[in-house]
Amino acid sequence: MNNSGVLRMAVVGCGYFGEKHADIIGQLSNAELVAVCDKNWEAAKRLAQRTSCKAYEDIEEMLAKEQLDAVSIAVSETFHLDAVRPVAKAGKHILLEKPIARNTEEALEIVRLAEENQIRLMVGHVLKWDGRYQYTAEAIARGDLGEVISMYLKRSSTNGTVKRLHGKISMFHYMGVHDFEAMLTFAEPARPVKAYAQWVGKKNVPYNGKDTVFNTITFDNGIVACIQLCWALPEGSLDFVACAEVVGTKGASYIDVKDQGLSIYREEASGISRAHLLAGILRTCTWQAERRNQSFCEKYPER
Ligand SMILES: NC(=O)c1ccc[n+]([C@@H]2O[C@H](COP(=O)([O-])OP(=O)(O)OC[C@H]3O[C@@H](n4cnc5c(N)ncnc54)[C@H](O)[C@@H]3O)[C@@H](O)[C@H]2O)c1
CATH class of the missing domain: 3.30.360.10 (Dihydrodipicolinate Reductase; domain 2)
Incomplete structure (x- = not known):
């Protein structure tokens, strides 16, 4: 996190939901969208152009080149563990789209990677923020x-x-x-x-x-x-x-x-x-995401 408390973030997975992550991170006052990454280069390039950030097709390359605090992972469920592994090993905090994994073994491995690398891991269960x-x-x-x-x-x-x-x-x-x-x-x-x-x-x-x-x-x-x-x-x-x-x-x-x-x-x-x-509890996606980031930081204060 930089001195003004802004999380430098990247999004991995530029499909249907990764696009929404990128758009919303771009609107947050407490985050900056630095890069997006997708193994489909055209998808990464298109989203990067639209959101004015850098595009990558390889997660390892992005992690090596960019100074990131946290990564939002929105790849297809089949690849959650593949995407989490390099990000956790690089010591970057993770917001992982739901479901955490396809089965218990992969879910436990994801939790183990987060603990071993002392990163913060949050799974995107949106109703918790509704x-x-x-x-x-x-x-x-x-x-x-x-x-x-x-x-x-x-x-x-x-x-x-x-x-x-x-x-x-x-x-x-x-x-x-x-x-x-x-x-x-x-x-x-x-x-x-x-x-x-x-x-x-x-x-x-x-x-x-x-x-x-x-x-x-x-x-x-x-x-x-x-x-x-x-x-x-x-x-x-x-x-x-x-x-x-x-x-x-x-x-x-x-x-x-x-x-x-x-x-x-x-x-x-x-x-x-x-x-x-109605109006009293009606929240926009941006409000939810800001609260989520804030709660994420409060729950896990800087070490
Ligand atoms: N919270 C919600 O309400 C909500 C809604 C929709 C989807 N989702 C979740 O979002 C995730 C993505 O779903 P989607 O519908 O956007 O899928 P999608 O197929 O539209 O997009 C997935 C993207 O990930 C890319 N990808 C896959 N493996 C990769 C890897 N190893 N490295 C880089 N890129 C990789 C693919 O090329 C694709 O562009 C899933 O976990 C899904 O369950 C959540």
């Missing part, structure tokens, strides 16, 4: 909803996503990881003890993808949760749908990502109260 999901987690922890009874989380996308990914990754890893992370946060400190899933695959068979999966999860304190995932919506229709409902013994919380709001209903002596939070 005001509505944060506020719900805080309301549950305060006991505003009473004892949690059930949770229902849903995420749907069009089959355009499946076509773009060519069956490279499952819908659990690509979409479901967000809702599973939120569900575990909402249920804390309870832990899941049983899971049952049922899927249907009719439309996305040519892309090696399931259409929908319904998951039922039971926790050790009796909470029951359902996570419904689907990526078979017609292209050009709703595009993206996500919601979360948490029901407790004294209240309930509803998030609808499309309307940008959050409603909390509570049973009180005078009747039912409803708080609908």
